[in-house]
Amino acid sequence: MKIQSTKHVLLLGAGFTKNFGGLLADEMWYEIFNHEEIQSQPKIKKLMMNNFDYEEIYYSVLKESRDEEGKLLPSEFTDEEKAAIKVATKSAYIHIDENLRRHIIDHPHPTHLHNVNNLIFNIRSQRQDYKFVKDGKTYYFSPDLKNKSFIFTLNQDLFFERLYPNNSNAELSIPGIDNDPDWFTTKFNKPLESPDYRILPTEDELKLIKDSLLELGGYFLIKLHGSCNWISSNGSDMDMMVIGKGKTEQIQNEPLLKHYFEIFEEVLSQDQCRLLIIGYGFGDKHINSIISKAVTDHELKIYILSTLSQKELKKKLTGSESSQDTVIIWEGISGMSTKVKEILVDTDYNLFENEHFYDTFFAKDYIT
Numbered sequence: 001m002k003i004q005s006t007k008h009v010l011l012l013g014a015g016f017t018k019n020f021g022g023l024l025a026d027e028m029w030y031e032i033f034n035h036e037e038i039q040s041q042p043k044i045k046k047l048m049m050n051n052f053d054y055e056e057i058y059y060s061v062l063k064e065s066r067d068e069e070g071k072l073l074p075s076e077f078t079d080e081e082k083a084a085i086k087v088a089t090k091s092a093y094i095h096i097d098e099n100l101r102r103h104i105i106d107h108p109h110p111t112h113l114h115n116v117n118n119l120i121f122n123i124r125s126q127r128q129d130y131k132f133v134k135d136g137k138t139y140y141f142s143p144d145l146k147n148k149s150f151i152f153t154l155n156q157d158l159f160f161e162r163l164y165p166n167n168s169n170a171e172l173s174i175p176g177i178d179n180d181p182d183w184f185t186t187k188f189n190k191p192l193e194s195p196d197y198r199i200l201p202t203e204d205e206l207k208l209i210k211d212s213l214l215e216l217g218g219y220f221l222i223k224l225h226g227s228c229n230w231i232s233s234n235g236s237d238m239d240m241m242v243i244g245k246g247k248t249e250q251i252q253n254e255p256l257l258k259h260y261f262e263i264f265e266e267v268l269s270q271d272q273c274r275l276l277i278i279g280y281g282f283g284d285k286h287i288n289s290i291i292s293k294a295v296t297d298h299e300l301k302i303y304i305l306s307t308l309s310q311k312e313l314k315k316k317l318t319g320s321e322s323s324q325d326t327v328i329i330w331e332g333i334s335g336m337s338t339k340v341k342e343i344l345v346d347t348d349y350n351l352f353e354n355e356h357f358y359d360t361f362f363a364k365d366y367i368t
Contacts, residue, residue: 003214004147005267008274008362010123011287012153015279015306019344020116021099022157025281028092029054035088041081054089059244061085089243093228096157097192104162113163115354116344122362123276124149124171124219149219150267154280154287156228156241158192160221172221175213175263176201176256177230192229200233200240203255210259222260224251224287248286261286268294276361278305278340282317282326292325295332303335303361305343310336335360 014024023031032038033048048057061077062085075082104113151160151172164172177198201209214220223230225242232240233255242250242257251257268275268290275291282288294300306313316322317330337343343357 003263003266005270005273006147006149007270007272008123008149008276009267010119010151011275011277011280012151012155013278013280014155015281015340016153016344017096017100017155017157017159018279019341020159021096021103022155022159023092023096023099025054026052031092031095032057032085032088035091037084037087037091041084043077044081044085055244057244058085058089059246063244063246090228093156093241094192097162097228100157100159100162101191116163118354119344120151122358123151147218148214150222150263151220152222152224152264152267154225154284156223156226158227158229171217171219173217173219174221174223176206176209176259197229197231198227199231199235200254200256202233205233206255206259213259214263222263224257224260224264226254226257247284251286261290265290265293268300269298272299272301274301274303274334274361276303276305278344282329285323285325288323288325288329292328292332295328300332301334302329302332304333305337305340305357307338307340309338 014022016022018024029048029052032054033045038044038048044057044061047060048054051057062082064075153160160172177200225247226240228241230240240254240257251261267273273294275294280287291300291302295302304313308316313336314330317326337357337360339357343354
């Protein structure tokens with residue numbers, strides 16, 4: 001691939017949609033644990049009461065083990081127990097989608113989501129002319145019309161599909177996914193239904209479209225860990241979501257997700273790229289590896305919008321449980337802010353913080 005992308009890239013985690021009704025990992029654990037299917041399975045219930053990482057629980061119940069000859073070994077969990085964790089986890093994601101749907105419905109006027117819309121539009125390659133006055137001088141952004149723009153997300157929710165149902169404002173597209181004028185066949189303000197699911201392309205199907213995936217459109221949403229309304233290309237998994245341990249293997253087994261990570265790595269491998277990270281807890285080694293390599297080899301600049309203080313973030317990235325990759329990520333940070341709600345959620349007092357943040361992240365060579 002030879003991707004020409006803009007220098008400003010967005011990476012989102014659960015902490016991003018938390019502001020609009022999404023759930024963090026601890027809240028997901030509660031949703032799954034409280035589900036009647038889990039409560040009816042003593043073995044899984046006990047497992048969850050001794051482990052509060054819902055992704056690890058999910059993986060441990062559903063994982064497959066094979067012997068040296070590749071033969072499938074008997075699982076320690078019954079089919080009924082496996083079905084229970086699947087149903088409960090799916091229910092948690094439906095709950096997230098319902099929260100997001102109602103949040104957007106309850107605030108239909110664009111002014112409420114003005115801040116997040118403004119961020120999305122600015123990430124979009126600075127395609128519109130932008131000017132501001134500073135110290136009595138007028139400065140202009142020179143719009144980048146030829147390069148592609150990217151939002152990478154680790155979230156499997158449908159926030160963007162709900163926010164831009166007709167895709168008329170954001171001009172976003174999801175590569176490899178059937179992109180109807182409406183991303184849902186139903187209206188955006190209705191619950192998720194079976195016609196809203198998308199089957200991912202097989203390896204042979206992807207080969208036919210791979211070279212043209214990024215040709216149509218200039219702004220792309222890349223769902224690195226799948227989506228709660230995607231079905232695996234082999235039809236074996238109703239929900240194509242990367243959850244738990246072995247994420248690299250899960251990604252390698254799904255052709256489109258494998259290609260997504262190639263795109264992610266290439267975009268960040270452009271020299272002097274600026275990566276804005278919102279709501280990601282740095283718990284995924286495969287993600288951290290790509291980011292740290294881009295810092296080391298390509299002078300990637302990292303900007304972090306997080307509720308963690310600088311001391312808390314440093315401890316997370318460089319503390320006793322850190323890795324070489326997260327240490328490099330800490331050293332690659334060029335800007336950070338804890339003003340998450342002020343910047344993402346409309347308030348009456350966030351104008352200064354918003355402008356200050358934009359001036360930090362979008363800073364570039366201005367033309368007077």
